[in-house]
Amino acid sequence: MMDSRPPPVRIGTVQRSRAALSAVRRAATSLPGKLLGLTVGFVLLAEILIFLPSAAAFRTEWLQDRAQSAHLAAIAAENAAGAMPSEDMVMELLDGADVVAVGRVYGGVNELVLGGDVQGELVRADLTDTSLFESIRAACATLLAPRGRFINIWAMPETRPDERISVIVREEPLREALIAFSLRIAGLSIFISLVTGSLIYVSLLYLLVRPMRRLARAMTAFQEDPADPARNYIASARSDEIGDSERALAAMQADVQMAFRQREHLAALGGAVAKINHDLRNVLSSAQLISDRLAANSDARVAAMGARLVRAIDRGVRLCTETLEYGRSREREAEPVEVCLRDAADDAAGDAFAALGPVDWRNTIAADIRVSADPDHLHRIFLNLFRNSLQAMDSQPDACLRVSAREEDGRVVTEIHDIGPGIPARVRETLFQPFSVTGSSGGTGLGLSIARELARALGGDVSLARSNDSGSVFELALRRGASG
Template structure:
């Protein structure tokens, strides 16, 4: 068998291992996996914080047991027949108490009750006045202590409160017992953390994760087909934040569906209006020819009526044309360039005066001031504003249109002021709405709506600053060049 043949079974095995690792990685990075990991981590942290006091208590209890055993051994030595127990009896008493030496202090006198040999480093452990922090530090020191050390325990016997005992023990048995205790605590902590983390995970899964998944699936399904009623989310009766999110999503879906229905109806209506508009323009064209002949009549009364009819038909034709143009318009994405603002305003004013009549033109914009905008969009914004301003000044004694600009941080604020009669209060509420009622009887209500829409595509805005008998001021905010 060739080497390549031997390697073939390894490929599917590696593929399975890779797929398993990918699944584990995906599970670990998912929301449930993160919740489970956090729950286990927090429980383990709590167990670590609990372990240190527990280890300190275990160490103190171990030392206290040795001190009590040493006290009993000392009492046995005192009760032995004769003045002094034999050396063999001392070794038996020390071995039974698992201590090296026992002494006591009373009335300022140090007395060695049972003695043994100490051949290593000696550390002190005072059980009569040790704080919790000191006990925890001592427990950590015992865990990492070198072998061969001894501990000198100072304690007070329960039967003789006026005495103090000094007991010397080997530290190695204490370290071994503390390590065994730590291992038991570790595995108990692992078990508790897994059980607690699993319970927390299951609780969050039913309380938080599953509702969030349902919301995510509902949003994805609704995005694929907003017109399908079966993809609408049904809010639950929950009173928490999840319930609020469900109700908000349901309301948003209802609004979006209503907007889609409105858009479809408007599209159908727009198609019908376009057909009616075409026929109406043909009718108005025929009426325009007749009205032109009436305006040329030798009878002054007939000629005057013909002139009024010509103006009325002209307004009707213009309204039809602008309505059709607005319905068909699809604004292209802006192509930003650095545009000299003063020149752009002069061009827009010239076109406005040529189409609706002249007015005094005052351009107070500084030479060299530039903005970042689409030249075509910029021209149309100010063309609509200037045309509206000139039409508003038809009945004014003074017809003056002025512009000025000021730089504010990263924007340029352009003010357009006219000397017209002002905008009525009833008109101001719907000033920028398409086909809204305007103060100008010849207006279609589209100019300001188009200007605002174009300014928005440039990252700016158009707003009414002030209006009154002395005139009207609009402000256009653009990006500085």
């Protein structure tokens, strides 16, 4: 007994078919596939726009040829022997001209020359006065016209410009000729679009797509392991935008790898500094006990030397503390409340004077001015700014520190004035950078950087307003309190 079941489909054939479809789908949705599709589509669209006036011109030329042939047939009929041509001669002349009937108009009289009545729908085609739009519309109507229609052609003979000739032809031959013309144009358009699209595709593939793919692969590989020098992109010698992108990528990779190396060095340095700070603070603590005893000595000279030693050791301890504080991963989140600015400045000034010695203190901030700030952060900001000013006025007998405040655009701007020697121009560019040279003796290079960082965390800022031989002025801008 024969088995009527269909043969089983092989799994391998199905998998290959799916793989082929997947490959075609990927190729169609890739950048080269989209480029090829767009190129072919745009060329076809251009051909379609060109085809419409071409078809209209073909139809007009076909009708003109029939009108000219009919005119020649009419002239032959007029010159034939006898007063009236026979029916066979009329049919022979009409078939030779591929027309149904011929008439002419002269002197306002319409005269039938050849042919007879027409049974069917008649469409008028005036070749003496037709616009391009009307010709295109008529060509489209001919392509879509039903069978059995006739066209009444009105034209002006070249040999008799004072007459108009009326020719009736069947539309079916014109329709067939127009369809054949359209098929030729369609085939030629598809061939041109494929050749043009392929040429553009190959050109752009080598000029743009392949270099962009190399750039994309290089960026992906670099993202996986930025620290590997073997993944660096080697830029070509191209002078166009692709070459600029390659060189920019190579430069960016070099900068990123340098930053990685610097980060590694800084991490190692940070670990070493933390260890050194720990040991150094222990050493300074022992030295501070001895310096305190020297400062309390009954001998005035020894006591003066001890006091200076105490201040020097305090600077060393402060340098260690500030270095560790700056090395923290992040500051505590600010918790802004309304703070009396005058009291905050007095409190921070007291701590600064206790560490570095008193000076002439002038606080002219109004008692009712309040700012929105974290009290601890504001205290540290003022303390660092005051210490910076006191260090700038070190050993000046008439040292004076003055603070004032003004309201400006919803903010409170506090000015810290000192009468130090001013900040050199070469120092001002890096004044707020960590561990930069401050121009003052005993400066750590961290105070101003920490002050600005804390101020910006509160939505404000710290800046150097002016500096000259008569002193420097720093400005602290903070948000004004709601009741300030």
